[in-house]
Amino acid sequence: MAARNPESVINFAPGPAKIPAEVRKRVQDGIHSINGSGVGILETSHRSSQYTAINKETTDKLRTLLNVPANYKILLMHGGGSGQFSAIPLNLVKGDNPTADYFVTGTWSNKAAKEAEKYCKVNKVLPKMDSYTGVPHQSEWKLNPEASYVYYCENETVHGVEFHDVPDTGKVPLVCDMSSNFLSHEVDVSRYGLIYAGAQKNVGCAGVTIVIVREDLIGHADSKCPIILDYKQMADMDSVYNTPCTVAVYVLGLVLDWIIAQGGIKAMNKNSAAKSSMLYNVIDQSNGFYYCPVKDKFRSRMNVTFRVGGVEGDKKLEEKFIEEASLRGMLSLKGHRSVGGMRASLYNAITTEEAKQLQTFMLEFMKSNVHEQ
Ligand SMILES: Cc1ncc(COP(=O)(O)O)c(C=O)c1O
Structure with a gap:
């Protein structure tokens, strides 16, 4: 196949996906040297003052863009969206007989529900569907008021099914996978217990997952929860418990600059x-x-x-x-x-x-x- 140059293609990929040209250029510069340090992002220590600044500025930009209330932590985690399929039940289920509610509206929420079954009883809110083409009417939902949380995937990437309204789940904390529509629309964060998104579709490249979590939901992880999936550990260490995917966080920060510049x-x-x-x-x-x-x-x-x-x-x-x-x-x-x-x-x-x-x-x-x- 003849070589193509980036200006001659439109990349409609589902993720990893297109990065704006201006951001690609800034990433190239950052590979050589970040902020005049003479050391590129690939070679910069995660404990350096340069990376510490990138980490803080990136979470600050997210907080401003999404108007994240002060009682929510913003974590930059490993493990992709799939890591959160496990982290969520490991951190959020409570009680002797823990239960969580799952809306299954496509491939990704189905996978999340399957993973959660390892850690708690999963109640499927919706009747089983032959094909994923929408969300059944609220009169068909079976919510459990005793559930530790209610989980849904706001945009199902494979099937192209998106919730355009936030489901009303009463007092039970709402957990949302926004991996494929993150920062594409305004969100009232205070309606959620937790929002997460892998960066590789709307806000950057693979390697970092953004988790926005209400403070009262942090600190209750199962004792067997792997340390890098423990929200408290990550919150206490400003997401730098171990070596993060520094380049992905760097790219995320640059994409956020681009989003801000676009309005x-x-x-x-x-x-x-x-x-x-x-x-x-x-x-x-x-x-x-x-x-x-x-x-x-x-x-x-x-x-x-x-x-x-x-x-x-x-x-x-x-x-x-x-x-x-x-x-x-x-x-x-x-x-x-x-x-x-x-x-x-x-x-x-x-x-x-x-x-x-x-x-x-x-x-x-x-x-x-x-x-x-
Ligand atoms: C909506 C959604 N959630 C979760 C995932 C899983 O993400 P990852 O591949 O980062 O584990 C994907 C992957 O495409 C996705 O589209």
Whole structure:
């Protein structure tokens, strides 16, 4: 394959995902030297004054951007989103017969619930679904008022299902996986017990997971909880109990600068709405040439999933779609292997202009291929 340069591609990958060009450039500079120190980020000690400043500034920026109340800690942790599947029950369950409530709305919340079963009794809030296309009405929810917490994944990356309202779970602390829609919309942090997000989709590269946790939920970890998953240890050590993924924290800080320069979360929210509606409009006005299985109310603004050539998708047309998109530099549009079809991931770094290019391609592709349906 001929070599491509970054300016000629649009990376619609589901994560790790596109990093804004300005940030890539700053990362390059930081590889050589951070803040005039003469030492690059890859070679800087996590106990150095330079890294200590990066660590603090990054959490300060997150606190300001999300307006995080003073009674919440912001932790920068190892282990990815999957690490939190274990850390959450290990830190939050309480009582002799601990129970936790899980909304299962797709692949990731299903995995989280399975992992939690190792540590507590898991109550599934929703009836079992044959396919993940939305969230059943509140009248069908079975919440347990005695649960230690209620868990949900706000944006299911594989299925393209997103909650657009915060579920009302009464007094039980609400725990949310925002890995794939973090900082794409405004959040009232005070409604949550805990929010977490891996950085590698909306706010940087793989290697750091942001955990925002209310102080009263810290300090109750199971005695067998691995030390690097223990929120108290991490909070007491400002997330530097051991060697963190320093480069990922550095990149996170630079992406946050970029978000601030773009106009903060308000701007990200506006862009997300504009980008995703461009694609959903094409799908909805295609007379069935394109088909999105997700119910309108729960369509993701981050991961637009769709079939080409009808409800089941036409294998040949879908392959052709991927090939032709790739020729135009539009990459990683193939849906997750477990569901097939297409998935366009429109994280913060994807510009409205790039989404527009995909929209134009979808219209042209439909025009040339509609007869083959
Ligand atoms: C919503 C969501 N949660 C959790 C995960 C798991 O993250 P990780 O690969 O960092 O463990 C993913 C991965 O894509 C995800 O999309």
